[in-house]
Amino acid sequence: MTGLGWTAAVDGWIVAIAALAGIACAIPGSFLVMRRESMLADAMSHGVLPGLAAAFLVTGSRSAPAMTIGALVAAVVLSAGWRAIAAVCRVERGAALGIAYTVMFAAGVVLLVRAADRVDLDPACVLFGSLELAPLDDAEVLGTRIPFPALLLAGVAAANAVIAALLWPMLVADSFDRDFARVAIPGRGIAPVAMSAMSAVTCVACFEAVGSILVVAMLVTPAVIARMLADSMRSVVAIAAAAGIAAAVLGHLAATALPRALGLAPAGIHDLSTAGSIAVILGMLLGVSVLVDRLRRRPYAPAA
Amino acid sequence: MNADASILSDAHARTVLATMVLLGAAAGAIGTPLVLRRHALLGDAVGHATLPGLAGASIASIALGGSGREPAVLLGGAALGAAAGAAAVWLVRRWARTSADAATAVSLGTLFGLGVVLLSALQQLDAGHRAGLDAYLLGSAAGLVRTDLWIAVAIAVATAVTFAVLARDIRAATFDPTFAQVAGRPVRLIGGAWALLTVVTVVAGMQAVGLVMVLALLVIPPAAARCWTDRFMGVVAIASAIGAGASAAGAAASALAPRLPTGAMVVLALGAAFAVSAVRAALRRSIGAHA
Amino acid sequence: MNANAGSDAAVLSVRGLTVAYDGRTVLRGVDVDLPARALVGIVGPNGAGKSTLLQACVGLVPVAAGSVRVLGAPFAHVRAAVAYLPQRERIDWDFPIRAIDVAAMGACARHRRWFGWSGRTVREEARAALAAVGMADLADRPIGQLSGGQQQRVFVARALAQRARLFLMDEPFASVDAASGRAILDALKALRDGGATVAVVHHDLPMVRDHFDLAVRVGEDALRIGPARDLPAPASAP
Numbered sequence: 001m002t003g004l005g006w007t008a009a010v011d012g013w014i015v016a017i018a019a020l021a022g023i024a025c026a027i028p029g030s031f032l033v034m035r036r037e038s039m040l041a042d043a044m045s046h047g048v049l050p051g052l053a054a055a056f057l058v059t060g061s062r063s064a065p066a067m068t069i070g071a072l073v074a075a076v077v078l079s080a081g082w083r084a085i086a087a088v089c090r091v092e093r094g095a096a097l098g099i100a101y102t103v104m105f106a107a108g109v110v111l112l113v114r115a116a117d118r119v120d121l122d123p124a125c126v127l128f129g130s131l132e133l134a135p136l137d138d139a140e141v142l143g144t145r146i147p148f149p150a151l152l153l154a155g156v157a158a159a160n161a162v163i164a165a166l167l168w169p170m171l172v173a174d175s176f177d178r179d180f181a182r183v184a185i186p187g188r189g190i191a192p193v194a195m196s197a198m199s200a201v202t203c204v205a206c207f208e209a210v211g212s213i214l215v216v217a218m219l220v221t222p223a224v225i226a227r228m229l230a231d232s233m234r235s236v237v238a239i240a241a242a243a244g245i246a247a248a249v250l251g252h253l254a255a256t257a258l259p260r261a262l263g264l265a266p267a268g269i270h271d272l273s274t275a276g277s278i279a280v281i282l283g284m285l286l287g288v289s290v291l292v293d294r295l296r297r298r299p300y301a302p303a304a
Numbered sequence: 305m306n307a308d309a310s311i312l313s314d315a316h317a318r319t320v321l322a323t324m325v326l327l328g329a330a331a332g333a334i335g336t337p338l339v340l341r342r343h344a345l346l347g348d349a350v351g352h353a354t355l356p357g358l359a360g361a362s363i364a365s366i367a368l369g370g371s372g373r374e375p376a377v378l379l380g381g382a383a384l385g386a387a388a389g390a391a392a393v394w395l396v397r398r399w400a401r402t403s404a405d406a407a408t409a410v411s412l413g414t415l416f417g418l419g420v421v422l423l424s425a426l427q428q429l430d431a432g433h434r435a436g437l438d439a440y441l442l443g444s445a446a447g448l449v450r451t452d453l454w455i456a457v458a459i460a461v462a463t464a465v466t467f468a469v470l471a472r473d474i475r476a477a478t479f480d481p482t483f484a485q486v487a488g489r490p491v492r493l494i495g496g497a498w499a500l501l502t503v504v505t506v507v508a509g510m511q512a513v514g515l516v517m518v519l520a521l522l523v524i525p526p527a528a529a530r531c532w533t534d535r536f537m538g539v540v541a542i543a544s545a546i547g548a549g550a551s552a553a554g555a556a557a558s559a560l561a562p563r564l565p566t567g568a569m570v571v572l573a574l575g576a577a578f579a580v581s582a583v584r585a586a587l588r589r590s591i592g593a594h595a
Numbered sequence: 596m597n598a599n600a601g602s603d604a605a606v607l608s609v610r611g612l613t614v615a616y617d618g619r620t621v622l623r624g625v626d627v628d629l630p631a632r633a634l635v636g637i638v639g640p641n642g643a644g645k646s647t648l649l650q651a652c653v654g655l656v657p658v659a660a661g662s663v664r665v666l667g668a669p670f671a672h673v674r675a676a677v678a679y680l681p682q683r684e685r686i687d688w689d690f691p692i693r694a695i696d697v698a699a700m701g702a703c704a705r706h707r708r709w710f711g712w713s714g715r716t717v718r719e720e721a722r723a724a725l726a727a728v729g730m731a732d733l734a735d736r737p738i739g740q741l742s743g744g745q746q747q748r749v750f751v752a753r754a755l756a757q758r759a760r761l762f763l764m765d766e767p768f769a770s771v772d773a774a775s776g777r778a779i780l781d782a783l784k785a786l787r788d789g790g791a792t793v794a795v796v797h798h799d800l801p802m803v804r805d806h807f808d809l810a811v812r813v814g815e816d817a818l819r820i821g822p823a824r825d826l827p828a829p830a831s832a833p
Contacts, residue, residue: 033402033403033406034687034691036403036406038406038408039348039408041409042348042352042412085582089527089530089578089581089582089585090585092342094345094404095344095523095526095527097345098344098523099520099527099575099578102516102517102524102571102575103520103524103571103572103574105571106517106520106568106570109567109568110564110568110569110572113564113565165711165712166710166711167710168712169699169700169703169708169710169713170709172692172700173703173709175690176692177681177686177700179655179679179681179685180681180700180753183654183655183677184674184678184700184701213417214417216409216412216413216416217413220406220409220410221409221413224396224402224406227402228401230691231737232693233692235691236691255421267429268429269425272425273421273424275417276416277417277421279413279416279417280414280418280421282413282414282417283410283413283414283415283417286396290400401689589618
């Protein structure tokens with residue numbers, strides 16, 4: 001990789017962090033897609049704004065813990081809010097999500113304007129985030145310096161795995177046939193709550209680590225790819241994680257190598273956004289899997 | 305962040321108000337079939353898809369020797385991007401055999417990612433450029449000019465004419481597209497027309513309220529109107545009214561408090577209208593259940 | 596309450612049931628008793644409230660008035676004794692799940708094992724249930740690749756695996772070919788012979804008349820129950 005100018009310390013961690021995001025997103029993303037709640041990711045990326053703005057207002061600074069807490073609180077409000085709207089007002093879930101997150105976003109913008117007096121911040125920056133800056137923030141674990149976002153995502157990935165392992169039959173049953181679950185499973189109400197919690201925490205962790213752009217792509221596209229290639233939810237989750245990891249590697253590769261390959265250096269373009277590249281690569285992987293699916297489409301089983 | 309200038313000439317204020325009211329009314333009507341067809345968030349994907357269009361157009365302009373900030377170029381790019389967004393949702397849904405929400409999210413994520421990539425290139429080409437694009441993120445009603453008013457008039461007229469001519473077909477396509485198609489109604493045509501109307505409304509509305517909040521103009525009025533009536537054209541009419549009213553309220557509030565962005569005020573007004581409608585519907589249902 | 600000894604005790608007992616939603620009253624003060632060891636057809640015109648009746652029995656729709664008792668107790672107390680099969684339309688047939696996994700859900704319900712990995716017992720019982728409907732060799736097939744009749748058989752297998760006392764099935768014969776229909780009917784009869792009450796929403800009046808024990812005719816204001824063979828011939832209106 002000498003031609004790329006990669007350094008293990010920086011680029012290695014960028015890829016690792018993005019890959020960990022892919023792993024963390026595999027479980028909640030797969031279930032979100034199956035439950036037809038894919039747009040929750042985008043709703044979250046906008047709906048957390050009031051939480052961030054409130055954190056700015058309350059602490060008068062851009063402290064990361066405060067912002068994380070603010071984002072989590074906003075995520076919980078959004079999760080509960082959109083479900084309440086859908087239930088009470090008989091609106092379909094897409095509309096309920098749209099209502100909830102746009103209103104929260106607007107409230108966030110108003111708060112942000114007030115906060116801008118106290119804190120030097122650029123709203124677009126708050127919204128876009130930046131993966132390239134992630135490795136700068138690190139902590140010491142077992143004698144090595146590990147970037148904090150990597151630790152955060154690894155922790156979230158582990159937590160998601162544990163929750164999913166514990167609740168697996170219930171989650172699958174509830175996602176596949178909700179009426180059956182409501183009737184046959186006592187305590188089935190845990191399933192949507194666990195889903196909301198996993199989604200909210202994963203989204204916020206990913207915002208912190210890789211910025212809000214990538215979260216929608218990383219949650220949904222790998223699961224859509226996996227769904228075409230897999231026969232069971234376990235396979236969907238595994239393939240989704242693999243797709244996320246592959247996109248992380250290819251995305252950063254493209255972001256760093258493409259400008260040079262296209263001869264853009266003289267124009268002043270040296271590298272591109274890694275997060276954006278990963279999202280685009282995921283779209284391309286989807287295209288490839290569509291082709292694969294078409295080529296090997298299995299025939300219907302004959303009526304017995 | 306751009307906010308309405310505190311010094312607004314009367315004519316300018318009228319232009320802004322008229323533009324926003326017309327766009328609000330049109331968006332409310334256009335959003336109705338989308339919401340009733342359970343595809344409310346199409347506007348989200350279309351809005352986000354404008355970013356690669358904006359950035360790409362800017363880059364193209366610079367490459368061809370321009371400044372990269374010509375409004376016509378940027379809007380043209382935004383329109384292309386929005387159209388690509390609508391097309392992408394349709395394609396993904398067909399080819400990947402997936403649900404509407406997944407197709408919307410995939411299109412949104414991929415195209416917005418592309419937009420961010422192009423933006424990163426643009427920033428290296430022309431440092432500090434993003435300030436111009438920020439206006440499209442959060443909107444700037446103060447920047448609306450006469451041309452925008454004419455565009456809004458055109459959109460409103462086109463919407464009204466479409467509904468006047470095709471009301472029954474639109475209703476059929478919304479509630480039972482399979483049946484309507486078999487019955488020979490122009491379902492595909494209406495679908496295409498709606499994609500076009502959505503694209504145009506998003507691009508026009510984006511300038512005033514920003515690409516994130518333009519979705520609210522499409523989604524909240526029909527949802528609120530649904531609480532008042534079950535009849536299709538009734539929902540359309542009430543949605544238009546709510547959209548127009550909230551836009552007017554938002555524009556007025558923003559003129560009074562210039563630092564608060566217009567888009568945010570409009571959305572908050574829409575939220576209030578929805579809350580009132582929802583409460584009224586819930587009360588009516590609970591009273592009705594005891595009848 | 597053990598309904599095995601006095602076979603007169605009703606397995607399902609509906610009293611004064613009123614269900615309304617969207618401003619429309621679907622069922623108004625209806626009563627019915629279903630005994631043990633019976634194959635019951637629930638018939639009536641479209642929109643009469645057949646599905647609503649089942650949904651009210653299992654708590655899926657709010658009840659405006661009246662009561663539903665299963666084995667003498669409210670449904671929520673005897674959940675494990677009831678197996679419910681929803682209508683076909685509500686399923687996402689593209690979901691990545693295999694026949695064996697669907698049947699296993701029934702076994703999980705029976706053992707109330709919803710946490711952690713399902714054990715071997717659950718797998719074996721699922722396989723047995725699939726075998727009872729003739730789907731043993733297609734156990735590992737994703738349901739999206741099965742025909743309509745095969746899919747319905749898998750769902751019936753899920754219900755079988757629950758080993759319930761009361762089976763409430765909403766149109767299990769919908770979109771089903773003749774062979775699958777026979778397999779399902781045989782499985783339902785076997786359940787009935789084992790002592791269960793099997794209540795099935797069905798549109799095929801001749802089949803109900805010829806093969807079922809009882810028929811419940813659903814109208815908005817009343818549920819009329821009688822021997823299935825007394826159902827009027829198709830030419831006359833219900």
